[in-house]
Amino acid sequence: MKRIKVVGAAIIDDAGHVLISKRKAERVLGSLWExxxxxxxTGETPQAALKRExxxxxQDQIVVGPQVGTTAVHQYDFGEIHLSVYFAKLLTHHFNLLEHSKVEWVEQSELLKRDWPAADGEIVKELAQIDLSEVSFDA
Structure with a gap:
């Protein structure tokens, strides 16, 4: 089975909202939030990959913070996903959507009400319980 390492950004704002994005319907796992x-x-750190992605x-720049929970592993029919999510802060706000149909800033309580890919599920549960005011972006 193909092993795919993936990284995601739990982008937070000063008000404690989390940015989530909806996959385009025609993509694999289409119309789900992520x-x-x-x-x-190959050879890239998760943080460097996240900045590049x-x-x-x-078309946005970010600052990457600590990892949210642990890396999730889930087997789909197309491969085994290893998903690591890191807290991040936006430095720019262009939101030039190429792979997504929309983005939304949501409260933590809203996270569990959305439809997520299976690999994201445990990380979403962990994120919903974290005090976002305690997240630090210090080097």
């Missing part, structure tokens, strides 16, 4: 991000390329897919 954390923006993408595949980690946000630039490619949204």
């Amino acid at each position: 954390f923006p991000g993408g595949k980690i390329e 946000m630039q490619e897919e949204f």
